[in-house]
Amino acid sequence: MATRPRLDYENLDDLALAERIAARDPEAVRLVTGRNNQRLFRAAWSILRDRFEAEDVVQSAYLRAFEAIGTFEGRSSLSTWLTRIAVNEALGRRRAEKRRRAHLNGALVLDDYREKLMRGSMTETPPGADLAREQIRGLLEAAIARLPENFRLAFVLREVEELSVEETAETLGIPAATVKTRHLRARRRLSEALAPELKSALTGAFPFAGADCEAMTERVLAAYCADRQ
Secondary structure, eight states, X not given: OOOOOOOOGGGOOHHHHHHHHHTTOHHHHHHHHHHHHHHHHHXXXXXXXXXXXXXXXXXXXXXXXXXXXXXXXXXXXXXXXXXXXXXXXXXXXXXXXXXXXXXXXXSOOOOTHHHHOOSOSXXXXXXXXXXXXXXXXXXXXXXXXXXXXXXXXHHIIIIISXXXXXXXHHHXXXXXXXXXXXXXXXXXXXXXXXXXXXXXXXGGSSXXXXXXXXXXXXXXXHHHSXXXX
């Protein structure tokens, strides 16, 4: 009996991957989450400014998206579709938290991100990591955290995630001209607060890889594909 050739997941297009995810295929889920974990995490963090809340939002966004994967029509990329869901999830989470705080305290209390401000999401410092670079990265992330939310989200998607103006506009549901304006103003504000040489640390900011990335994928697999095991 002839053996069926193994499916080449890496070369499947977005619609084909969506079909596999709809069938609760663990390999498709693993591939898509691995490709998008960092982008979704960075987008969620840019809204919530809290690492643990951002991780929870990413997991919730995946589960929400995968349950509705049949509605994905390929009009945008799968990554853009997922990022938009994560952004909406984070915004909803923040609105709910504001309502809760207002109800309990009568007014919004100080944001607790000052105590929990992410200094990178790696659970351990990589062997041989340069302390000075980590300090610079911390300064950069703190400066980005102080940007107004609209500027911060546009900046993270454009500069850190390297989305195009059009992709960012589609993800956020705003005109491309607005993306350009917010991005430019964010850069100007950062340039006033940071020396030019800090730009080199931007690529490594907000890492969400290695064990963190794999752990997120495993949690989504356990929640979404459990009934296939």
